[in-house]
Amino acid sequence: MTTQPLPPGPRDPGDQFRSDPRIVVDAPRLWAGGVATAVVAGLVAWVGVLIADGILDFNIARAAVILSVFDSLTGNYVLTAVLLALAGTGLAHALCLTTPRPTAFFGWIVGLLTLVGVMIPFTRGGTMADKVSVGVINLVIGIVIGSLISAVMARTVVDRGTRVPPRR
Secondary structure, three states: OOOEEOOOOOOOHHHHHOOOOOEEEOHHHHHHHHHHHHHHHHHHHHHHHHHHHHHOOOOOOOOOOOOOOOOOHHHHHHHHHHHHHHHHHHHHHHHHHHOOOHHHHHHHHHHHHHHHHHHHHHHOOOOHHHHHHHHHHHHHHHHHHHHHHHHHHHHHEEEOOEEOOOOO
16 A cells, blocks of 8 residues: 655645644644543552552652642642643644654653653652552553553544555
């Protein structure tokens, strides 16, 4: 199956900001997927804290690297996961508009930041079990954000410059 370039069409006013003006991002769907990802990431954080702190009785508060907005560890962890997912969506949107192969760059950036999120608890106080549990929670949150936003990008970024000929 071969692709053929489409004839040039009218230029969008925002084309000067894109690395390739043929690339179109369905921003409302991208951000809707980002919000859905934020909900899932927040739920992962909540379940992770519930299991580690509530069921296994680890004291993950000392090892966790989170925002300190609420009095609750769970609330802070959930808020952090939600904000990271939304930041990931913004990163994905910016990469789609400015770089070739945005999913490759997105995967590398999220993968490396997830690795940092896994390693940081080991630089904090707490027992080894506390550090491992926070590292595992951070790993799962990173995997959720990376995989879901990548999947959303695959459905919301369109290349107007190629078309697939119909099957005969």
